[in-house]
Amino acid sequence: MYSCAVILAAGEGKRMKSTTPKVLHKACGKEMINHVIDTLRESGIDDVDIIIGNGAEQVKKNTMSRNVSYSLQEKQLGTGHAVKCAKDFLQGKKGIVAIFTGDAPLITPDTVKRLIAFHKEKNYKGTILTSIVENPYGYGRVIREENGEVRKIVEHKDCSIEELKLNEINAGMYCFDIDALLGSLNNLSNNNAQEEYYLTDVIEILKAKGEKLGAIPIPFEETMGVNSRVQLAEVEQIMRRRINHKHMDNGVTILDPNNTYIETDVLIGNDTIIYPGNVIEGKTIIKENCVLYPNCRIKDTTIECGVTIQESVILESHIGDNTTVGPFAYIRPESVIGKSVRVGDFVEIKKSTIGDHTKVSHLTYIGDAEVGENCNFGCGTVVVNYDGKKKYKTIVGDNVFIGCNTNLVSPVKVNDNSYIAAGSTITEEVPKDALAIARAKQVNKEGWVTKKALKK
Incomplete structure (x- = not known):
């Protein structure tokens, strides 16, 4: 059966106190809404529409690479109104639509698959995700029939005293038969405490038509939405724990998972050891048997x-x-460092290639250079690649020995098997097998200190 998804992402997120739309704040290096899109895709849903409103252009810019469509909600009049704005996306489609929020990135592909499968198996017109919590304050309550089916969802502000005692809450994530949903949206009313059009009222509308409605309880952490920086940090912590546990299950040793920060798209090979305080970001790939000290x-x-x-x-x-x-x-x-290279303390390498077995042991800068194999850079070597206007390239061949405190003034070439004496400033090509010395001759002036009355 055909399945598609709608993501609600039009809210302003005032409590974030940010010029960035709420759904674009990152958790573990990825925008929250992109977490949701990627989860849906991983669960097998390819056709995804995003309801945009506040910061619409920013949301588009940060999600368009994921090949989604967009529906505009110009005024934010509630979740029911938001889904109404996706009518053009849903019109003519037959099957199931899943509805998620762009600020709840902890939902898992397994849960999405289970929601769709349960909805199909029971032949429901609507299915909701719920959680059982000790303190349900502020959440909409799920009211069930005696047979376990859902009767309605009541927002917290509209709950009776008895309904407030219930602890099964609405997670704000749904699955609907598309025709049933479209047929119910026009009957939504804003006659409630918030004067908004609630998507939850669709449940009651469908129930009044005699339709079957279900609910699946899931762990609360999967339903957690972000409305503040504090909640963003809480979501980040949960997501980071999941990521680190996944890598440990795959054979990576992480000595202190609580103090190791790995983003979602990082790949790490088995038998790699990671000490505390490491931050690993983006599309990084770390292969087997590596050691990352703190x-x-x-x-x-x-x-x-x-x-x-x-x-x-x-x-x-x-x-x-x-x-x-x-x-x-x-x-x-843009640096490429070869095999069995030594890059030591206080070394900076910029946009350069370093050949196999080369040693750059300490206090050295290499920029815009192409360095061969088996070279040795003495302490304090500087590739002088910038003249104040342009950057220039330096080429160093194989088996070159560069003495301490050498300046290689680009553009310059140092050919294979050559030596450069310590303290040299090289401005011209060094031939193969040559020794280059480019420093002033030492002059000792006898008695100079006494003559200048500088002796202590």
Whole structure:
């Protein structure tokens, strides 16, 4: 049976106190609404429509890559009104529509699949997700018939004293027969405490027609919506725990999951060990048998097998097998580091290629350079790639030894098997097998201190 989905995402989110639409705030590195879209797709629902309103253009900009459609809710008059705005999307479709909210990113694909399957199996016209909670204050209550079917949903402000005692709450997530839903939307009324059109009233409308309606209780954490920064942090914590547990189940050692921050799209190979304080972001791929010591930040980077990283930042780069990085290294975007390379403390590499087995051990800057294999950079080496107006490239061949405190003034080429003496400033090409010395001759002036009366 055909299934589609509608995501409610038109709200302003005043309690967030932000110029960013609420649904675009991120949890574990991804916008909340994109979490919901990806969950729906993973559960097998491809046709997704987003109800937009506040910050509509921003929401479009951040979701259009996911191939969704949009319906505009110009005035926010309640959830029922929001779904009315999706009539054009639903018109002519036969089957099931699932309705979710863009600020509740913890819903899982398994729950979405279970909702759809339960709805089909029982031949319901409407099915809702619910949760059983100890303190249901503020939530709409689910009123059931004796046979377990749903009679109605009552918003908290409209509950009677007896209804307030119930602890099964509406999660705000639904599944409807499309024809049944469309036939009910025109009968919605705003005669309630909020003067809004409630989607929950569709349940009562369908019930009055003699239709069957069901509900599935699910863990409360899956239903959690975000209305404030505090709630966003709570959702982030739950999502981070799920992510870390998934990696540990897959064979990754995470020594302190409560202090390890891994975003949703990160892939990590088994037998990798991650110490506390690591932040791993974006589309990062970390392969097998790596060790990440505390306090690294890695973003959109591929790290091959057997790599060790200590207290370093690596952005949008590639690190080869068995390389060591850090402590306190900074590898900037578009860098490619080869196999068995040593990138040591206080080394910065920017938009450069470093060949296999090369050592850049400490206090060195390499920018816009192409470096060969088996090279050694002495302490304090600087690739001088910027003249104040333009960036230039430096090429270093294989088996080059560069002495301490060397400046390579780009554009310049250092050919294979050459040596550069410590303290040199290289401005011209260094031939193959040559020793380059580019420093002033030492001059000792005897008696100069006494003559200048500087002696203590």
